[in-house]
Amino acid sequence: MNELLDNPPPPDFEIDHREDFARYFLHERREIVFYLEALAKRTCLITAHLDEGERFFLTTILAVDAAGGRIFLDPAQVDELNRQAVAARRITLAATLDRVKVQFRVAAAQPATLDERPALVVPLPATVLRLQRREFFRLEPPADNPIHCRLEAHDGQGHPRNFELMLGDISGGGVSLVADIDDAECFPRAALLGDCRLDIPGEGVIAVELRVRKAIEVSTQSGLHNLRIGCEFVNLPGSRLAMIERYIARIERERKARTSGLL
Numbered sequence: 444m445n446e447l448l449d450n451p452p453p454p455d456f457e458i459d460h461r462e463d464f465a466r467y468f469l470h471e472r473r474e475i476v477f478y479l480e481a482l483a484k485r486t487c488l489i490t491a492h493l494d495e496g497e498r499f500f501l502t503t504i505l506a507v508d509a510a511g512g513r514i515f516l517d518p519a520q521v522d523e524l525n526r527q528a529v530a531a532r533r534i535t536l537a538a539t540l541d542r543v544k545v546q547f548r549v550a551a552a553q554p555a556t557l558d559e560r561p562a563l564v565v566p567l568p569a570t571v572l573r574l575q576r577r578e579f580f581r582l583e584p585p586a587d588n589p590i591h592c593r594l595e596a597h598d599g600q601g602h603p604r605n606f607e608l609m610l611g612d613i614s615g616g617g618v619s620l621v622a623d624i625d626d627a628e629c630f631p632r633a634a635l636l637g638d639c640r641l642d643i644p645g646e647g648v649i650a651v652e653l654r655v656r657k658a659i660e661v662s663t664q665s666g667l668h669n670l671r672i673g674c675e676f677v678n679l680p681g682s683r684l685a686m687i688e689r690y691i692a693r694i695e696r697e698r699k700a701r702t703s704g705l706l
Contacts (some may be wrong), residue, residue, distance in 0.1 A: 617675035
């Protein structure tokens with residue numbers, strides 16, 4: 444499964460641009476372990492870049508030892524690359540999980556065995572970058588188990604009003620809210636909606652800030668009219684983004700399973 448790839452151009456890792464991608468970094472150990480175990484469970488291909496990335500090979504995560512703070516990797520087929528992995532100053536690992544780019548960086552590997560198989564072992568990373576841009580994928584929540592958003596907005600006279608709205612769709616970058624046409628004055632373009640509460644089935648309630656980007660009138664198949672309010676997340680922490688994208692991935696897997704007859 445592993446391949447030796449010679450003389451690639453040095454990559455420009457997103458993980459080195461924290462000022463641009465700060466919101467996509469995970470710092471909580473529980474979240475980090477969750478995604479590393481997901482990579483292992485699905486046998487996702489991972490590119491292990493040695494030092495500055497001039498040399499790299501393909502690998503997978505064999506196991507995550509959360510208690511011991513270790514990750515076991517499938518070694519390269521070329522022994523010289525394994526020796527370089529042990530001698531490296533750092534290793535940058537990059538993969539894709541549910542169309543989300545995952546990157547993390549660790550110190551040099553050590554030779555090890557796992558279930559009597561040769562392996563490389565590296566320490567559990569302190570941070571993980573999960574990079575999914577807003578335009579990648581938008582999901583319509585199931586009609587029988589919708590997502591609700593509780594928020595406060597102000598009418599044309601500046602008076603506060605409380606709303607509980609259903610989501611028309613959700614992505615890693617924002618949501619669309621479904622409201623009554625008569626409430627359009629409460630959602631002008633560029634309005635900031637602070638302390639919104641998203642009740643996400645299977646994940647819990649999370650607090651987010653939303654910025655209104657557009658509000659349009661739409662018609663349903665039954666002839667009803669409502670207001671669709673397109674919003675983007677503002678300064679969404681990486682841990683909350685991870686919850687949203689975990690929900691999106693789970694619902695999409697369930698839909699595919701139902702379509703194929705597995706559910």
